[in-house]
Amino acid sequence: MDRDLSGVRDLAAELAVRAGRLQLERRDTLRVGAPKAHANDVVSDVDIASERLIVEALHAAWPDDAVQAEEGNGRAGSSGWNWVIDPLDGTRNYISRTGPWSVCIALYEGDEPRVAVVHEPVANETFSAIDGGGASLNGEKITVSGGPPLAEALVGVSFQPNPATKERAGKVIRELLPVCGDIRRLPAALNLVYLAAGRLDAGLALDTNLWDIAAGALIAREAGVVLGGRGDDFTTDLTVGAAPALWPALSEQVRAAA
Known part of the structure; x- marks a missing residue:
């Protein structure tokens, strides 16, 4: 089925901005619910309201599309198109006011990503592809950085804060930090789009969900980032990205440690 992807991107961007505006407006009155998978996996009423805003608008525009969404508003579809949505990637940052977060929307045709939007509400930045x-x-x-030597590279790190993944991330960071320029911990989507924009030289994410990385990964690839994982393609278990010149050294270092 043909679809006007430019129009799709524009609507997805509009919805991401609207959700981001809602998040800014309701930040002082948010309510935090019970943890989900583990004690550090938090969710707020704003996450849920943001997801509902996005899903309802997409369903109105394309009622036969499937939706895969973090906070449970998913639905089956029959069109062959699938929306992958994280309404608030970086909830802990949002709640604690200690860092950035984003709204992430991706559209797949079958198994192939076709459109992606990541919106950062505070900076009012909308990344898309x-x-x-x-x-x-x-x-x-935007395009990826030229790729400095690993010893000078700024590397983004993302990981789920459950006990097992924190232990795994600690091992990777212990091996990587002495040999790279420096690291920054970021939510997964912003890690990937900052890499796409040349703000970071490389990035890695451990034990994510598809909604954490789907939008950011397409934006990164379209900006010229090399992405991989255990093999030639990234996975939710391990996503590694780098500027082409930096890829051999960075991927070898991370894969050996992860």
């Missing part, structure tokens, strides 16, 4: 059409930030084209 269409498969084969490049990546942009607020409408301006």
Whole structure:
């Protein structure tokens, strides 16, 4: 089924901005619910309201599309198109006011990502991509950094804060930090889009969910980032990204430790 992907991107961006505005407006009155998978897996009423805003609008536009969404508003579809949504990636940052977060929307046709949007509400930055059409930030084209040597590279690190993954991440960081320029811990989507925009030189994510990385991964690839995991493609278990010149050294280092 043909679809106007530029129009899809524009609507997804509009919805991400609307959800981000809701998050800013309700930050002082949010209510935190019970943890989900573990004590550090928190959710607020704003996560849920943001997801509902996005899913209802997408369903109104394309009622036959499937939806895979973090906070439980998913649904089956019959069109062959699947929306993958994280309404608030970085909830702990949002609740504690200690760092950035984003709204993430991706559209798949079968198993292939076609459209992606990641919106950072505080900075009012909207990163987006269409498969084969490049990546942009607020409408301006972005590309990956030139890739300095690993010893000078700034590397983003993302991981789920459950006990097992924290132990795994600690091992990777112990091996990586002495040989790279420095690291930054970020929510997974922003890790990938900052890499796409050349703010980071490399990034890695451990034990994510598809909604954490689906949108950011397409934006990164369209900006020229090399992505992989255990093999030639990234997975939710391990996602590694880098500027092309940095990829051999960075991927070898991370894969050996992870």
